[in-house]
Amino acid sequence: xxxxxxxxxxxxxxxxxxxxxxxxxxxxxxxxxxxxxxxxxxxxxxxxxxxxxxxxxxxxxxxxxxxxxxxxxxxxxxxxxxxxxxxxxxxxxxxxxxxxxxxxxxxxxxxxxxxxxxxxxxxxxxxxxxxxxxxxxxxxxxxxxxxxxxxxxxxxxxxxxxxxxxxxxxxxxxxxxxxxxxxxxxxxxxxxxxxxxxxxxxxxxxx
Numbered sequence: 001x002x003x004x005x006x007x008x009x010x011x012x013x014x015x016x017x018x019x020x021x022x023x024x025x026x027x028x029x030x031x032x033x034x035x036x037x038x039x040x041x042x043x044x045x046x047x048x049x050x051x052x053x054x055x056x057x058x059x060x061x062x063x064x065x066x067x068x069x070x071x072x073x074x075x076x077x078x079x080x081x082x083x084x085x086x087x088x089x090x091x092x093x094x095x096x097x098x099x100x101x102x103x104x105x106x107x108x109x110x111x112x113x114x115x116x117x118x119x120x121x122x123x124x125x126x127x128x129x130x131x132x133x134x135x136x137x138x139x140x141x142x143x144x145x146x147x148x149x150x151x152x153x154x155x156x157x158x159x160x161x162x163x164x165x166x167x168x169x170x171x172x173x174x175x176x177x178x179x180x181x182x183x184x185x186x187x188x189x190x191x192x193x194x195x196x197x198x199x200x201x202x203x204x205x206x207x
Contacts, residue, residue: 011034015029058070084101084105088109090186094186098190108123111149112149120156132161139171140173141173141175142173142174
């Protein structure tokens with residue numbers, strides 16, 4: 001039985017649901033929140049509420065956005081014919097911070113991982129194929145992470161996109177190996193991501 005008041009105990013339990021937060025960290029965060037001023041605490045609560053109420057997925061690229069289409073997809077200065085396929089919005093932001101890519105994106109919102117119960121139909125692969133079918137795309141860059149799941153996802157995408165790529169004359173490429181094997185895109189430096197994009201190679205499996 002906890003000695004905490006019910007409201008504090010509920011806060012601790014809620015914080016424990018966050019990734020990487022154990023009991024001790026949850027307690028430390030909870031006491032930090034309790035000690036915030038009312039304005040600070042309510043500001044945090046409003047920020048969480050606004051994210052839940054206002055964020056949605058872009059209907060084109062599936063990045064998080066408050067406006068559909070998102071600012072990147074609706075930017076006339078971006079090259080709409082070059083699509084960089086990433087696993088998550090966090091990966092997209094990593095490439096944007098590198099400030100070297102001027103095309104657009106497609107967020108899969110995950111990677112294929114059968115052992116975790118994540119199958120291709122759970123990702124935004126079907127909408128990606130539809131984008132390719134439109135005939136306005138010249139290159140699809142597969143920028144999934146170079147770990148086991150990311151590589152498997154890239155190979156799967158190469159295979160399912162092959163026919164439409166041939167018909168629509170779309171170049172399929174893979175980011176260069178400058179990204180360390182096993183690394184996650186969101187944790188890679190901007191300089192390495194820039195080199196990985198500029199050094200991308202054809203990815204057709206020898207077809």
